[in-house]
Amino acid sequence: xxxxxxxxxxxxxxxxxxxxxxxxxxxxxxxxxxxxxxxxxxxxxxxxxxxxxxxxxxxxxxxxxxxxxxxxxxxxxxxxxxxxxxxxxxxxxxxxxxxxxxxxxxxxxxxxxxxxxxxxxxxxxxxxxxxxxxxxxxxxxxxxxxxxxxxxxxxxxxxxxxxxxxxxxxxxxxxxxxxxxxxxxxxxxxxxxxxxxxxxxxxxxxxxxxxxxxxxxxxxxxxxxxxxxxxxxxxxxxxxxxxxxxxxxxxxxxxxxxxxxxxxxxxxxxxxxxxxxxxxxxxxxxxxxxxxxxxxxxxxxxxxxxxxxxxxxxxxxxxxxxxxxxxxxxxxxxxxxxx
Numbered sequence: 547x548x549x550x551x552x553x554x555x556x557x558x559x560x561x562x563x564x565x566x567x568x569x570x571x572x573x574x575x576x577x578x579x580x581x582x583x584x585x586x587x588x589x590x591x592x593x594x595x596x597x598x599x600x601x602x603x604x605x606x607x608x609x610x611x612x613x614x615x616x617x618x619x620x621x622x623x624x625x626x627x628x629x630x631x632x633x634x635x636x637x638x639x640x641x642x643x644x645x646x647x648x649x650x651x652x653x654x655x656x657x658x659x660x661x662x663x664x665x666x667x668x669x670x671x672x673x674x675x676x677x678x679x680x681x682x683x684x685x686x687x688x689x690x691x692x693x694x695x696x697x698x699x700x701x702x703x704x705x706x707x708x709x710x711x712x713x714x715x716x717x718x719x720x721x722x723x724x725x726x727x728x729x730x731x732x733x734x735x736x737x738x739x740x741x742x743x744x745x746x747x748x749x750x751x752x753x754x755x756x757x758x759x760x761x762x763x764x765x766x767x768x769x770x771x772x773x774x775x776x777x778x779x780x781x782x783x784x785x786x787x788x789x790x791x792x793x794x795x796x797x798x799x800x801x802x803x804x805x806x807x808x809x810x811x812x813x814x815x816x817x818x819x820x821x822x823x824x825x826x827x828x829x830x831x832x833x834x835x836x837x838x839x840x841x842x843x844x845x846x847x848x849x850x851x852x853x854x855x856x857x858x859x860x861x862x863x864x865x866x867x868x869x870x871x872x873x874x875x876x877x878x879x880x881x882x883x884x885x
Contacts, residue, residue: 575620575870577645577678581667581714584622586649588613588660591879597842605837607817607862607881611657612844615876621645621666623876627688627698627739627791628850628865636712637661639850639865640688640697644669644677646715658880669697671706671718682706682720686849687791689739689752696721696752698736703727705736705754705771724769724778731760737849738792738803746798747823748775755781755802757788770827777827787816791851795860795883798822802833803851803864815839815848815864837881846875859883 591612593599602608616622625647627640639647645668649661669677669685677683687698695710697718705723708715727736737757742748751773756766765780766789781789787804794800800820807813820833839845846866854861860883868874 575623575643577641577643577668577676578621578666579668579676581665582619582621583663583665584617584619586622586661586664587616588658588878589616590657590659591844591877592657593844594879595843603884604839604843604881605817605835606819606884607837608884610861610880610882612877612879613658613660615661615878617664619666622647623868623870625865625876626686626737626849626867628852628863629688629690630852630854630861630863631712632854634854634856634861637852638688638690640685641666642684642686642867643870644683644685646688648713658878667714669706669708669715669718672716677706677718684733686735686737687739687754688850689741691741691750696739696741698739698754700735700737701732703730703735705739705752721771723771726767726778727769730756730767731758734758734760734788738789740792740794740800742773743794743796743798746794748773748798748825751775753792753800753825755789755792757790758783765830768825768831770825775827779825779827780830782830782832787814790849793851793853793862795853796855800825800833801836801851801853801862803848805848807847811841813839813845813847813866814841815845817851817862844877844879846877848877848879 594609595601624641625639626642629638637649649664652660681702682699684700695708697706709717734757736754738755742751752771755768787806790805791803802818804816817837818833849867850865852863862881864879866877
């Protein structure tokens, strides 16, 4: 049997295993020194399931369309968090080497067809120093609301606040965090950020969640970082999944994006739905699994999740982190929440 790159990634994850294991040994590529337009090739994904190409419904999600993104620019890739504007037209993808991609989303007959006006820009602090050259180089999570954006940093466990004008981040400065954040594992820190929507019990509050804890396979830790209800809470974990991102639904429910890797199954992606009002300091929260991928589906190392509305439909968009590795893919996948 002829084995293509996709056969390895989907069927067994053998090459993906090498890619993941080698990430720590490979030096991350340098970022651009300033905002730089780049060309991004977008190859459409019309079927999510390779084994059942006519299938549309996957748990509580209905697949709409997707793109495999590529660029000749060596700085492109490593996307660990995602944001889309309220109308879905504008996109920001945060890379894990302290830079970010801005793009305009193109569609054809309701399906993703490409990205336009694609620009990669290094993140900088208020003093003009690029994050890449500071201890805040490992950027993993992003939340944007109004004219403010927050970027979560692993290894040094920090959150940087930026001013956001819809086109650029500026005036970056760290915010104060709970002392227990320092206890998180080196590469399993603040993997997810989200800002509670208006009308929810935590309206306007910034939440952060750690990927996993160094001493527990059953729970991970979350933080309410701003607002009147600041404090810690716990999130139940199961089946080896770690948190990779999160996003609030308009009604205040929280979606947790989770991922797992094994040498036999490759990458698996899962979504859990947390009831509105469940998050309070001191609580242990859990939620129903509404989606879990299998090896026959077009999934890679999914790390970013964004939510926006189109009419009555709630649209979920996911992006994968290729770890700047040619054996992995940058996938942008769009679903409608059906359940």
